[in-house]
Amino acid sequence: MKSYLKLAAVFVLIVGLITSLAAPVQAANNGGINEKLGVPIVVYGDTLSDEQKNKVSDLLDVNDPEAVKEYTVTGKDIAKYIDGDPNSRMFSSAKITRQEKGEGLSINIVTPENITQVTNEMYANALLTAGVEDATVDVASPVKVSGHSALTGIYKAYDAEGQPLDKERMQLADEELGVATDLTKDGLSQEKVSELLTEIKKAIADQNPATKEDVEKIVQEQLDKLGISLSEEDRQMLIDLFNKMKDLNINFDEVKNQLDNIASKVQDLVNDEGFWNKVENFFKKFTNLIGNFFEGLFN
Secondary structure, rough: HHHHHHHHHHHHHHHHHHHHHHHHHHHHHHHOOOOOOOOOEEOOOOOOOOHHHHHHHHOOOOOEEEEHHHEEEOOOHHHHOOOOOOOOOOOOOOEEEOOOOOOOEEEOOOOOOOOOOHHHHHHHHHHHHHHOOOEEEEEEEEOEEHHHHHHHHHHHHHHHHHOOOOHHHHHHHHHHHHHHHHHOOOOOOHHHHHHHHHHHHHHHHOOOOOOOHHHHHHHHHHHHHHHOOOHHHHHHHHHHHHHHHHHOOOOOOHHHHHHHHHHHHHHHHHHHHHHHHHHHHHHHHHHHHHHHHHHOOOO
């Protein structure tokens, strides 16, 4: 009986340590409704069963359905926004929390094990191409999927809220996502692909290319800078993508600012000594706790 009591005590202490470590994050996420920007928007894939929808709701931290606006994304939407298959099965879902101008775009894939083809950075690049800025976007799926329905759901959310995005830009964003996933299938890591797309966009902002030849030069410069070797087919795929991009009404200076903001947030976390000290202290306490527990158990 004494051993069970000790085990229960250890469990309570561990929960307390985890709670204390997570408390600052929870406080930051529960700052109340921004009355200027409105409540968060949640878009669920329409193929989700009731059980799956409840699970996704928990994953997206939707504690109070009255505190969010809810929409459903369907195969008809994927046909409408990016000329996709209207019979598509839609599982991946998203929560969009709009931020003040200048806050930048933050992407959080809550279930990375189930979003198989798209990383945070790939979503960020595609959404910036589509015209989504200054928002926090959480993505989740209860089953393994590519992640495209979440992207379409985000487009639908902006449309439903009276902020429709340009269709050509949405279609190009989907094409960009396709190029990114094709490059990973051809051997590049997802991180390298994201870095390449980001650097090409920044170079376009700096150089303002006027011709396809200018775009080709930028693409090759960034491939050389990052030490990436592509087949001629893949290289041409990139050139064609960014040549289309330069001809759309995209403010690449603003895109660059948003990309820099994303990089800055990542660097801030890496350099946040206080956060990492908390993590280190947590594991030290956890190790000591387990050691003391077993020492007491066998004495």
